[in-house]
Amino acid sequence: MNEEEEKRLSNTLAELAKCEQAMGDAEKDVEIYRIKKTQNIYAQRREITKAVPKFWYIVLAENDSFGEYIRVEDFKYLECITDIYVHYDVAEDSDEARYRDFSISFTFSDESGLVPSQVVTKKFKVDVVDGEEDLTSEPVDVQWPEELLDICPSKVKEQKKGETFSASEKKRYRQGMKTLFAWFDWTGKRPAKEFKGGDELTRLIVEDLFPNSVKYYVEAINNDQESEVSSSEGEELDVSDDEEQEDEPQKKKQKV
Structure with a gap:
């Protein structure tokens, strides 16, 4: 290749x-436009779903992917979640440099006292590193259920008082790290030392569960109704068979 060809190349x-830069800018503008157009719609939907009994419990409990990130024992606490909301600051902020950043708010409300009533907002930062989105967060205070305080990682640390973890303390610490409440302490900066799969759970909430929550709720309700109908039809069929069996001897007696 001569000098002229190298210059042309x-x-x-x-x-x-x-x-490529123009394409990236266009995609950014489209994403910001989408966020600003949908944020108010999600806010309106939020007020409506708050009035639906066990809306988020049904959405979360019926989702197989969500169940992979928490302990089976924690499912009862999902009934205390009355609201989940994803918010992007760029929807109101003119600073578009950090348009990917967002927060997730969980509202816990339970009159039985199973989980302390509280609103917990966890903020996330998204940076692009080597062409890939890198998700990080800061720990946020959350009040754990009283019956889980024994395995709460921060409580276990306090109790050891600088001494080496015992086998039982390690076990309790690891159990606590598997609960939904440990996710609020996830940072993305300490692999293998915090809530496992924190980034994946976050993306599941933001990219799937939150935007598609109504769809999942409707599917769950329809499935329940279909199950009830199938069960009722089965019961009617059984009764019909019994009646036919009872009538059969009577018919034979009449012939005799």
């Missing part, structure tokens, strides 16, 4: 780079 590659 260099110019061509520069033009391609400009196109």
Whole structure:
């Protein structure tokens, strides 16, 4: 390749780079537009779903993927979740440099005292590293259920008072790290030392459960109704069979 050909190739590659940059800018503008257009709609939907009994419990409990991230014993606490909301600051903020950043708010409300009533908002930062989105967060205070305080990682640390963990303390610590409440302490900066799969659970909430919550709720309700109908039809069929069996001897007696 001579000097002139190298120059043409260099110019061509520069033009391609400009196109890629323009494409990236266009995708950013589209995403910001989507966020700003949908945030108010989600806010309106939020007020409606608050009035639906056990809305978020049904959405979360019926989702197989969500169940993979928490202990089976924690499912009863899902009934105390009355609201989950994802908010992007760029929806109101003119600073579009951090348009990917968002927060997730959980509202716990339980008159029985199973979980302390509280609103917990966890903020997340999204940076692009080597072409991949890197998700990080900061720990946020959350009041654990009283019956789980024995395995709460922060409580276990306090009790050891600088001494080496005993086998039972390690077990309790690991159990606590598997609960939904440990997710609020997840940072994404300490692999293998905090809530496992914190980034995956976060993305599941933001990208699937939150935007598609109504769809999952309706599917769960329809499945329950279909199960009830099938059960009722089965019962009617059984009764019919019994009646026919009871009538059969009577018919034979009449013939005799």
